[in-house]
Amino acid sequence: MDVRTLCLGALMGGEATGYEIRKMFEDGTFSHFQIASLGSIYPALTKLTQDGLVTFVEHEQENRPDKKVYQLTQEGRRTFLRTLLQTRPAEDRYRSDILFMLTFAEEMPIELTEALIDEFAARHELMSHQIDPDNEDKQGSPSTYGRDENGNPKPGCCFVAGLGQAMCDATLKFIRENKQGLLDELRNFKARKP
Amino acid sequence: MDVRTLCLGALMGGEATGYEIRKMFEDGTFSHFQIASLGSIYPALTKLTQDGLVTFVEHEQENRPDKKVYQLTQEGRRTFLRTLLQTRPAEDRYRSDILFMLTFAEEMPIELTEALIDEFAARHELMSHQIDPDNEDKQGSPSTYGRDENGNPKPGCCFVAGLGQAMCDATLKFIRENKQGLLDELRNFKARKP
DNA sequence: TAATACATGTAATAAGTTACATGATTCT
DNA sequence: AGAATCATGTAACTTATTACATGTATTA
Numbered sequence: 001m002d003v004r005t006l007c008l009g010a011l012m013g014g015e016a017t018g019y020e021i022r023k024m025f026e027d028g029t030f031s032h033f034q035i036a037s038l039g040s041i042y043p044a045l046t047k048l049t050q051d052g053l054v055t056f057v058e059h060e061q062e063n064r065p066d067k068k069v070y071q072l073t074q075e076g077r078r079t080f081l082r083t084l085l086q087t088r089p090a091e092d093r094y095r096s097d098i099l100f101m102l103t104f105a106e107e108m109p110i111e112l113t114e115a116l117i118d119e120f121a122a123r124h125e126l127m128s129h130q131i132d133p134d135n136e137d138k139q140g141s142p143s144t145y146g147r148d149e150n151g152n153p154k155p156g157c158c159f160v161a162g163l164g165q166a167m168c169d170a171t172l173k174f175i176r177e178n179k180q181g182l183l184d185e186l187r188n189f190k191a192r193k194p
Numbered sequence: 195m196d197v198r199t200l201c202l203g204a205l206m207g208g209e210a211t212g213y214e215i216r217k218m219f220e221d222g223t224f225s226h227f228q229i230a231s232l233g234s235i236y237p238a239l240t241k242l243t244q245d246g247l248v249t250f251v252e253h254e255q256e257n258r259p260d261k262k263v264y265q266l267t268q269e270g271r272r273t274f275l276r277t278l279l280q281t282r283p284a285e286d287r288y289r290s291d292i293l294f295m296l297t298f299a300e301e302m303p304i305e306l307t308e309a310l311i312d313e314f315a316a317r318h319e320l321m322s323h324q325i326d327p328d329n330e331d332k333q334g335s336p337s338t339y340g341r342d343e344n345g346n347p348k349p350g351c352c353f354v355a356g357l358g359q360a361m362c363d364a365t366l367k368f369i370r371e372n373k374q375g376l377l378d379e380l381r382n383f384k385a386r387k388p
Numbered sequence: 389t390a391a392t393a394c395a396t397g398t399a400a401t402a403a404g405t406t407a408c409a410t411g412a413t414t415c416t
Numbered sequence: 417a418g419a420a421t422c423a424t425g426t427a428a429c430t431t432a433t434t435a436c437a438t439g440t441a442t443t444a
Binding site: 001006009012029030032033034035081084085087089090091092093094095096097098099100101102103104105106107108109112113116119120123154155156157158159160162163164166167169170171173174175178182185186189 | 195200203206223224226227228229275278279281283284285286287288289290291292293294295296297298299300301302303306307310313314317348349350351352353354356357358360361363364365367368369372376379380383
């Protein structure tokens, strides 16, 4: 799924600037299962504008670049919906340097192993927070996303959020239950053959 | 983590061909948290050979290209271990078209939603299988990986495999418990405003 | 004082994927 | 008969990342 489609999807929840769209992928609704950086979002929005799938209104600001608030056109909405129906979703891909490194735990100092596990846990704790739809630290954030016009949470979003939460919880639980065991094993392992 | 490092890691478990290394990322030990395609593995091995980090022995075969069995050099092993100690692991990144699409469940036919969920479940079921270290359909596979010279499973590998399994299980459990609920909600949702 | 948030945009670069090229054997 | 497995390798292409460019206001 290319960044253009991702942007269309992001705008399904209402108008937003490029900067705000990035936040959805960094912190917000989509953060745990899609990524898109500013360097790809801005060109994508330009392209979408040329193709008539989005329009923008320029809001002047003091001491800042003009803010461009993008919105789907009818054509854009239709296109996105069509894409949804026609696209065979690509394989999920998860890549984790930490897990790869932990595979070689025997070869590194135990402190490093522990640090890696702790970092893995910390990141998942953070993710768990970001997913939480009730978590509105983001006071007045652009997050109409995940909710419809009446402020009701959308079932699809809830389901996906719940799934993300479940994955995080499982990860954290596994670490709680197995970290010490691994570290002990590693100490034995190293004692036997130094 | 670039493909070269990934290849070095793959060879930490013993000798292997480029083709076999790909399998480790496709089906094997690393499949659930790293990816590497043949088009990137072969050039990486060539580069590593030039740099003296790996060597290969050519085994002639009938009716096939000669098989190149790669092996770490001492220098290669040292380099990998150093990388392990020095690398700040990059952020984990998970991307899932299916989850992205499911976010928009309200906008598509219920059958599609269900199909997407089922496919997501099926893929995780498969992954769960592939992770399972006891799963030796791969009779006599090159998988010395995850085990040391004596055939003992390596604690680090077990931990990572267990974690992957836990994530899969959590995902499957969540789907079992929430799929019907979502579909019902969607039916209500659509009944209210068609 | 340094970093972060806000705000957009471009361009060089890096990186990997897909497709092409070749070809026998085995499974379905 | 067709697909998949084994086996390597190259090259065109796509794609996104990183860095650059610019600048204020707020927070730590």
